[in-house]
Amino acid sequence: MKVAFLGATAGMGRALSRKMASRGDILFLLGLDPEDLARSAADLGTDGARPAGVAVLDLADPSSFAGALERAEAALGGLDAVVCTAGMFATQEALEADPALAERVLHVDFTGTVLFCEEARKRLLARGGGTLCVFSSVAGERGRKPVALYGAAKAGLTRYLEALDHKHRAEGLRVVTVKPGFVKTGMTAGLAPPPFAGEPDEVAARVLRAIDRGSPVVYAPAAWGPIMAVIRSLPRAVMRRVSF
Amino acid sequence: MNDTLSGWGRLPVPGREKLSENLERLTEGAVLCRGLGRSYGDSALPPAGHPEVVTTTLADRLLGLDTQTGLLRAEAGVSIAQLNERLLPRGWFVPVTPGTQFVTLGGAVAADVHGKNHHVDGCFGEHVQRLRMRLADGRIVNAEPDGENADLFWATVGGMGLTGHVLDVELRMRRVRSPWIHQETRRVDDIDEYIDALKDAAQKWPFTVGWIDCLSRGKSLGRGILMAGDWADPETAPARYPKPFPKITMPFELPSWVLGRASVKAFNFGFYYKHLPRKMEGITHWQSFFYPLDMVRHWNRMYGPRGFTQYQCVLPDEAGRGAARRVLELLSRRGGASFLCVIKDCGPENRGLLSFPRKGISIALDIAVRDDTQALVDALNEQVIAEGGRIYLAKDSFTRPDHFRAMESARLERFREARAKWDPEGRIRSAQSVRLLGDRP
Ligand SMILES: Cc1cc2nc3c(=O)[nH]c(=O)nc-3n(C[C@H](O)[C@H](O)[C@H](O)COP(=O)(O)OP(=O)(O)OC[C@H]3O[C@@H](n4cnc5c(N)ncnc54)[C@H](O)[C@@H]3O)c2cc1C
Ligand SMILES: NC(=O)c1ccc[n+]([C@@H]2O[C@H](COP(=O)([O-])OP(=O)(O)OC[C@H]3O[C@@H](n4cnc5c(N)ncnc54)[C@H](OP(=O)(O)O)[C@@H]3O)[C@@H](O)[C@H]2O)c1
Numbered sequence: 137m138k139v140a141f142l143g144a145t146a147g148m149g150r151a152l153s154r155k156m157a158s159r160g161d162i163l164f165l166l167g168l169d170p171e172d173l174a175r176s177a178a179d180l181g182t183d184g185a186r187p188a189g190v191a192v193l194d195l196a197d198p199s200s201f202a203g204a205l206e207r208a209e210a211a212l213g214g215l216d217a218v219v220c221t222a223g224m225f226a227t228q229e230a231l232e233a234d235p236a237l238a239e240r241v242l243h244v245d246f247t248g249t250v251l252f253c254e255e256a257r258k259r260l261l262a263r264g265g266g267t268l269c270v271f272s273s274v275a276g277e278r279g280r281k282p283v284a285l286y287g288a289a290k291a292g293l294t295r296y297l298e299a300l301d302h303k304h305r306a307e308g309l310r311v312v313t314v315k316p317g318f319v320k321t322g323m324t325a326g327l328a329p330p331p332f333a334g335e336p337d338e339v340a341a342r343v344l345r346a347i348d349r350g351s352p353v354v355y356a357p358a359a360w361g362p363i364m365a366v367i368r369s370l371p372r373a374v375m376r377r378v379s380f
Numbered sequence: 381m382n383d384t385l386s387g388w389g390r391l392p393v394p395g396r397e398k399l400s401e402n403l404e405r406l407t408e409g410a411v412l413c414r415g416l417g418r419s420y421g422d423s424a425l426p427p428a429g430h431p432e433v434v435t436t437t438l439a440d441r442l443l444g445l446d447t448q449t450g451l452l453r454a455e456a457g458v459s460i461a462q463l464n465e466r467l468l469p470r471g472w473f474v475p476v477t478p479g480t481q482f483v484t485l486g487g488a489v490a491a492d493v494h495g496k497n498h499h500v501d502g503c504f505g506e507h508v509q510r511l512r513m514r515l516a517d518g519r520i521v522n523a524e525p526d527g528e529n530a531d532l533f534w535a536t537v538g539g540m541g542l543t544g545h546v547l548d549v550e551l552r553m554r555r556v557r558s559p560w561i562h563q564e565t566r567r568v569d570d571i572d573e574y575i576d577a578l579k580d581a582a583q584k585w586p587f588t589v590g591w592i593d594c595l596s597r598g599k600s601l602g603r604g605i606l607m608a609g610d611w612a613d614p615e616t617a618p619a620r621y622p623k624p625f626p627k628i629t630m631p632f633e634l635p636s637w638v639l640g641r642a643s644v645k646a647f648n649f650g651f652y653y654k655h656l657p658r659k660m661e662g663i664t665h666w667q668s669f670f671y672p673l674d675m676v677r678h679w680n681r682m683y684g685p686r687g688f689t690q691y692q693c694v695l696p697d698e699a700g701r702g703a704a705r706r707v708l709e710l711l712s713r714r715g716g717a718s719f720l721c722v723i724k725d726c727g728p729e730n731r732g733l734l735s736f737p738r739k740g741i742s743i744a745l746d747i748a749v750r751d752d753t754q755a756l757v758d759a760l761n762e763q764v765i766a767e768g769g770r771i772y773l774a775k776d777s778f779t780r781p782d783h784f785r786a787m788e789s790a791r792l793e794r795f796r797e798a799r800a801k802w803d804p805e806g807r808i809r810s811a812q813s814v815r816l817l818g819d820r821p
Contacts, residue, residue, distance in 0.1 A: 145401065146401045146438075147401070150401070150441075172402075175441050175443055175455075176441060178441070178442070178443045178444050179441035179442050179443065181444075182442040182443075182444060182445050182466070182467075183442070183445075183466045183467065183470060321438075322399055322400045322401055322438055325397075325398070325399035325400065325438075326398075326399075
């Protein structure tokens with residue numbers, strides 16, 4: 137598979153990109169820092185398929201999207217999939233205390249990510265389809281106190297991805313929405329892990345299976361599927377009282 | 381949020397970890413790095429006045445392997461387990477491995493770890509070609525064994541994280557003939573015979589180690605099992621790649637009495653008699669050969685809520701043939717029940733200013749913490765000082781500073797000078813350096 141991969145430098149993206157490269161998928165890495173990207177490319181190439189190249193792309197700067205994806209497609213000599221694990225998180229307290237940070241998180245996780253997907257979608261459709269795999273979150277499933285702002289961006293992203301799937305599946309575009317629960321990465325370091333906290337590796341294995349099958353929605357780790365089903369069904373009166 | 385940290389011996393202090401993939405950013409202004417926390421004592425624990433340590437484990441990228449020379453560049457948080465998973469299938473193994481694969485490269489450098497091949501290959505640091513380091517003043521520099529900043533290099537190798545933060549490591553990996561081990565085990569009747577057999581095996585085998593029963597007394601004191609091995613020849617090894625072992629986890633703490641003297645005795649007996657034939661030979665899995673303890677995750681929980689310590693010392697050859705017996709007799713007299721007692725001969729000392737091994741015999745004992753543990757360690761240390769030996773900082777939590785000085789006088793002075801040069805304000809420090817070197821808390 138020829139894959140443009142945004143977010144391979146860290147966390148679940150690092151784990152997923154390793155699984156893909158080690159089975160022979162050719163990646164092109166997109167991300168914020170050229171040196172960091174080069175280090176990740178070296179890591180993948182040590183025991184897996186060497187990435188075709190790297191290019192800088194900032195989700196906060198939509199003007200960088202078309203050029204970076206253009207380079208990816210050229211270097212890969214095709215494009216079968218676009219994966220986006222990149223995203224930003226901050227606690228509700230931090231976001232409430234700092235409107236500029238809140239604006240950045242909302243912009244990166246919603247506007248930036250959606251516009252990136254728009255660019256990716258166009259390119260994949262122009263080639264007759266492919267897979268677009270994007271990491272949203274269980275935080276977008278229900279309005280919840282600790283993730284009011286971050287969750288709002290992810291809720292919007294999830295809805296957009298759902299619509300893309302409805303709109304373009306017939307044309308060969310397979311949209312895979314990943315909804316991680318709590319996963320132990322740099323993003324959540326410093327937060328107390330709840331029960332069922334997952335490891336990036338197990339998430340990566342599950343997501344790769346979903347990509348191969350074209351599953352439209354995947355909860356990871358798996359336990360978060362039923363957990364979110366319960367949370368979605370809780371009445372408002374209960375949601376007002378609980379702290380999660 | 382968990383607000384304590386502990387070493388492998390599970391003796392907690394107030395502390396918390398800071399994690400990120402970006403080790404460069406993370407180490408700015410840091411007091412201490414921590415890897416996988418497999419050091420038993422307080423070397424990877426923060427000083428009381430600054431409870432935050434940088435944990436390196438997310439910095440786990442391989443930065444390139446030269447398949448001609450075996451030179452590997454990697455980030456300091458890469459573990460030997462990751463190298464085994466990713467590179468052993470391609471025929472590469474670390475030049476030196478400790479008895480657990482869950483250590484980081486940074487931790488392996490800082491403790492200058494040794495393995496079953498110390499008598500031929502020396503310590504980990506001797507196979508490192510370059511370190512990229514963040515200094516206390518914020519600069520990032522390279523340190524090499526014979527080139528750039530060689531003094532920093534040899535202060536860092538074995539320096540327990542106290543000279544700067546290791547960011548990247550360049551290491552010469554070894555090609556192996558097959559991923560299987562050709563192993564020989566021998567039953568030996570007492571400690572003196574055991575040590576002779578160890579030295580004898582060292583002539584023939586690159587990997588040697590042994591477990592002894594330190595509860596039996598008198599004539600059979602120190603009877604044990606000696607294991608020797610080498611990578612198997614492809615002709616004699618199975619053609620398939622060895623399957624990874626299933627993971628078993630020690631689910632909870634055992635109550636303290638479980639590891640009392642009687643059960644430890646039963647265990648050692650059982651182990652001893654299981655190996656009844658005097659000599660056995662065969663092909664075995666690399667995991668069971670190098671990492672038998674890794675088969676049970678969190679096995680340290682079996683020592684119960686009070687935790688445990690490991691006492692490891694090296695007794696120099698000059699101390700003479702009875703030195704190991706004298707230490708074991710002392711242990712036995714004081715009723716120190718040790719579940720595990722590992723004895724291994726060491727090759728010559730290297731240039732690492734505080735590197736542990738030196739030519740002689742290393743003894744490692746696991747000791748459950750009890751009211752008299754401090755007194756027991758004191759007594760062992762006095763014996764070791766009398767024999768001209770030293771202890772291993774990666775295992776230690778009980779040694780007194782005056783005992784440490786008595787073991788290390790000249791080397792310690794040079795180590796202090798190196799720290800004064802590379803960290804004049806004494807920013808980088810650990811609970812261990814506060815305890816042993818008099819650093820400010
Ligand atoms: C079951 C078991 C068997 C063992 N067998 C052996 C053996 O056979 N031989 C042997 O030599 N040791 C052995 N050890 C000890 C172990 O190898 C060392 O303690 C090693 O240092 C642990 O590495 P770590 O990554 O867990 O480091 P930690 O325990 O987290 O830290 C150890 C030291 O390294 C420093 N450090 C860690 N990372 C960095 C960095 N990036 N930059 C600077 N300093 C750093 C820390 O400050 C600390 O001083 C064993 C331990 C266990 C639990
Ligand atoms: N971890 C969880 O528990 C959890 C739960 C639910 C959902 N998620 C979502 O899952 C995804 C992956 O999470 P993770 O835990 O793996 O996160 P992570 O470890 O923090 O990694 C996030 C990645 O996104 C990149 N990134 C951040 N801002 C960017 C920007 N403006 N432009 C381009 N790249 C940017 C980061 O690059 P740098 O390293 O260069 O900053 C990093 O590679 C995210 O979308 C996250 O919201 C995570």
